[in-house]
Amino acid sequence: MMNRRQALSLSAVGLLAACESANARGQGTPTPSLHELAQRKGMRFGSAVGAGQPGTVTASLDDPRYREILARECGMLVHENELKWYVLRPDVNTYDYVRADRVMDFAAQHGMGVRGHTLVWHHPRWFPEWLETHDYGARPAAEAERLVVEHINAIVDRYGDRIDSWDVVNETVDENTGALRETALSRHLGHQEIIDLSFHTARAAAPNAQLVYNDYMSWEAGHEQHQAGVLRLLEGMKARGVPIDALGIQSHIGSGNSDDSVGFDTAREGNWRRFMDEVTGMGLDIVISEFDVHDKNLPADIPSRDQAVAELARRYLDLMLSYPQTKDVLAWGMVDSYSWLQTHWVRPDGIAKRPTPYDAAYQPKPLRQAIADAFIAAPAR
Ligand code: XIL
Secondary structure, eight states: OOOHHHHHHHHHHHHHHHHHHHHHTTOSOOSSOHHHHHHHTTOEEEEEEOOOSTTSTTOGGGOHHHHHHHHHHOSEEEESSTTSHHHHOSBTTBOOOHHHHHHHHHHHHTTOEEEEEEEEEOOGGGSOHHHHHOOOOSSHHHHHHHHHHHHHHHHHHHHTTTEEEEEEEEOOBOTTTOOBOOOHHHHHHOHHHHHHHHHHHHHHHOTTSEEEEEEOOOSBTTOHHHHHHHHHHHHHHHHTTOOOOEEEEOOEEESOSSTTOOOSOOBOHHHHHHHHHHHHHTTOEEEEEEEEEEOTTSOSOHHHHHHHHHHHHHHHHHHHHTSTTEEEEEESOSBGGGOGGGTSSOOTTOOOOOOSSBOTTSOBOHHHHHHHHHHHHSOOO
């Protein structure tokens, strides 16, 4: 006969086994969370979240199941679009903080940190139309400077006490040539000057925050010019005494993010290590700021697609986390159905992509396990 205690402990074992196999089948949110695993090694884990047009791929914050995953897995958040000029500042006189505030409020409710993305997305494609056509008047350099300084001060004044890391400038290096991109601001102010001004202004407004240059140079073949251009930019900034603390490596890995990309996993690891050595050798920290694994060119079969995505992620994260300068890891979305990659560079077969840690049914995928395993294997910092 089994006594009551034995029966209880047996049922506890049964429950545990049921939970474990539920996790193995992908039910529920596994424990420990990704942020807990990161914290054990002196890092943080978080994700992008969107408060965009309701019912679209950019409105993940509206979804209670998405919010639940964020609350359980993440120690920090980043606005997917809500801090960008074209969302926050529809014209020269209007600052519309409603969407950005929603993300800040959710982070505050859950005690999460927030990264600020981004003060100046210096890329013509993402530049607000009005900033190109604005009347810069008789002293265009002074007017361009006024606009940038006013913008940075306004955003940092509003959120600076809750944001401890800013993508001050995003994507200003042309991936094909390595040269600095041109916009109305840089035409009036100078290409380097607009970058330097942004960092100096951010430092004055946020003396204790981490100031980051963020870009998408990556380890794939074809990124050599981009890497070289970013290194030149960083070296120049350091030489001029511009206040920069870290390089944000977006880390959209996998199939290259372009219409003509045909490959998956064209990683050049040796070359990438040299790039990482150069960046960290300048005394800069690293932020993995927008991690996802693009499966555009993988075969449709789901188990093998998920496996390939997870394996590539693990290899990448092992390399990146081997640098103690890498402290924050942010996924660019936690659930496949809200990934920006669903609407950018669609697959030739038109089926849904699987670039994030959770599938469209909110179940953890092998990619989630790969991230967990990378944190577990990472040296402490
Ligand atoms: C993307 C968003 O995810 C999309 O919703 C939007 O349409 C375009 O921007 N690099 C960045 C991010 O720095 O801001 C981009 O986010 C993805 C690439």
